[in-house]
Amino acid sequence: MSAQPLYVNDDDFFPANDEHERWEHRGYEMVVGLEVHVELATQTKLFSASPNRFGDEPNTNIDPVTLGLPGALPVLNRHAVELAMRLGLALNCRVQKSTFARKNYFYPDMPKAYQISQYDEPINADGWLDLPDGFRVGIERGHLEEDTGKSTHVGGAGGRIHGSDYSLIDFNRAGVPLVEIVSRPDIRHPEQAKAYVSELRSILVAVGASDAKMEEGSMRVDANVSVRKPGADFNTRCEIKNVNSVRSVGRAIEYEAKRQIALHEAGEPVIQQTRHWDENDGKTHTLRSKEDADDYRYFLEPDLVVVDPGPEWIERVRAALPPLPAARREVLASMSGQPANSEAVLLVVERDQDAYVLEVGKQSGDVGLALKHVKEAPDLATVVPAGRLATLTTMESNSAVTATQAKTIVESMIAGEHERDPEAIAAALGFEAMESSELESMVDAAIAEQPDAWAKFCAGEGKAMGALVGAVMKASKGQADGKAVTALLNAKKS
Amino acid sequence: MSDRITPSDVSKVASLARLTLTDDELATATTELSAMLDHFAEIDALDLDGVEPMNNPTHLVNVMRDDVVGETLDRDEVLAAAPLAEDDRFRVPPILGLDD
Incomplete structure (x- = not known):
């Protein structure tokens, strides 16, 4: 593996990126990084042997670890680690010794009151993804973590969380293995964000890491968006959630960038917060302010040990990667x-x-x-x-x-x-090849019927050819080959 | 006894852990947590350059299982143990703490 790129400033990351078009609005540019969660295509969960299967009856794929029952202990799924390694290698990451940590917060879709995730030592770090047009997006990390359960909000305004009467929880998804891929804030155009998501999805499918279906939630995109005058320091950013299609990725970040530009121009502060993309009205809405929520009190997960893939395993996975x-x-x-x-x-x-x-x-x-x-x-x-x-x-x-x-x-x-x-x-269907003599007599007939068009065609007016070809097509009921007719006309002209 | 942690720090930690402390409990917790931090300060004072951090006292590495489906719990039995259930799901109070 080559030396890791030095990250002095995002614009120094890959100089050739400068040659690509940047989105611009009223003298501002957008600075975008994407966080993509993907569910890994394993048979079982990250830390327990319940099935990892979408669409099953609620709460059928549950076990003591999934439910956080007292005394239940997590045991890491080897295949999930291997799939994460495949993805990391496909994204040019350094695959390294890693640890798990507890991310503490209270939410009913997380029965242990903490999520097991990787924090300061992720399994994949410092890679990149090249878009089809050659633009390079840095990858900061790709770490393993467990998914949460699924909540259904009942009552209130149409299933929205706000104002609901109560919620119902299905834990089938809790504990499903995820890799979270965090890009560097290199993206400067909505089309780049869309291309990044498409390319990442293709890579995920190619290496067999995930089915990456955005519509089923096995691939979920959050966007960190800020704006600045070109060359200036980064400004406060907002995180956009609920972006569920490649098309909405482009729409959501463009809307959000324009919203922030209007605030800057009005001299109002951009408040760091999580915002929700609403596909119906095409806007982002405040979900929660970020300050307090970020205090997750991470600490090393004492029930799990270090994961150190080592060169032999890494090389075996690298050698088995399919063409990307x-x-x-x-x-x-x-x-x-x-x-x-x-x-x-x-x-x-x-x-x-x-x-x-x-x-x-x-x-x-x-x-x-x-x-x-x-x-x-x-x-x-x-x-x-x-x-x-x-x-x-x-x-x-x-x-x-x-x-x-x-x-x-x-x-x-x-x-x-x-x-x-x-x-x-x-x-x-009667699509017999036309005899060339038959075709030629149709061309001769068309010339005879439209002497004016023929004269113009001979005088070099290309447009006149359309009328002649059209006549042949009509006479042949569409069976004539347009290319052959054109060739015949040109041959007769000279 | 030093002031490594203030009552307002303890109060914040308690609120993150969803604990309500009385004034007396807050004072006790502040004293006790300060004593613990004093103990860790002794470790901080040691010269540990070049010592590999110990992530786990067992020194085990790469403890993993094969990706094979095992037993699951019976849904009805589990839901019967929940305070409230509805539609084969756990029913919980409205989720608060969100602005709009």
Whole structure:
């Protein structure tokens, strides 16, 4: 592993970051760091053998450790440690000797009155994550901790915590292993925050650490936001909670930055506090002020011992890491001819469908065309065998079918028609390859019908071509290949 | 006896621990906690440079279990022991301490 980056100031972290666009509003820029909690994909909880399973009947996955019953003792889950190490190594972190601490606070979703977390000695420290466009976000730490139970607030205004009559607690989630990944405050643009969350999610899925489903809460994002004049010192920040989709990450931090800029301009103080993002009104609201809540009186957890993975275990985990999304994008880019940060490559790797697209290539198909179809029709990868798509892309690249016809065939294959056989579907739909002589006579007819358009086309007016191609398409009922028509027109012009 | 901790420190710690202390209890706790801190001050006075911190008296490292599902508790039995339950969940008073 290379030497750790020295962190003098966030702007010195990675000089090439300077070349990237920064969000700006009324002369201020945003300073954003993200804290992402992810539930690890283990069979059992972090410190006990109850199942770690989403969606079970309430309070069925509980045991004495989960409930904090007197005398119950935690025992660390080895697989949770290994998954945390995988993630740390994928994020270029130093994996190190670590300890657990008690974070003390009273809340009914935490029956022990403390959460076991890692405090001053996290298992992963000082890494970074490169966004697809090359912007580098520093990673401060990635530590292990246990999740809390789930509260349902009853009465009051529509399930809100404030003004509710009472709460109901399900402890199935209590004790589920989490890794909290804390970025450095390097993010300067809402799009960077969104790209960070997407890329982190892809990495989590790639290394098998988590299913990272924001909609099910197995990946949860909190954003620390402040604003400043470029180059000035950091200002007071606010923490935004309840950001439950990639899109809301961008919206929430942009709203919050503008709110703080208005305060600065009015000469009012920004108060350090936790704020709640409301997806419906598109605003952040005060949840609680931070000062008192931060007194967690951390101390070493006496019921657990030091976790020291050591070089041998670390190297074994590193060697077993699968290719990461950035490397997979490079492969897909070189095989398809599309740029590594093109929308198609980004999307298909994020959906974990790049292996399918490459398989089409192995089966003598056209990777570039396969990429285009899978990007537009993600269901292909789940229901259509790669060999079938390979046949279609070959038909398309040989001009046996047009691009428009290929799209129709894709829909039929997904719908399961004709055993998803593209040749059978093309035959059934009458997508026969047109004889070139037939096509040529249609082109001649179009020229004869529209002498003005033809004259303009010959005089170099590119726009005139549209009328001629359109006439051929109409005459052929859409079966003519646009590219072939254009080629014929150009050939006849010279 | 030194003044390593003031009654207002003790009062704050008590409130974080959700304890209500009478004036007498506060005075007693302040005296007793001061004595404990005096004891730790003796350790602080030692030259411990180069001594590896001891995280745990057992010197054990890497005590872990395999990720295998074990027994769970019976929900009805557990909920029967709770002061209040509803909808297969523990029922607790409204959660306070939040501004709006």
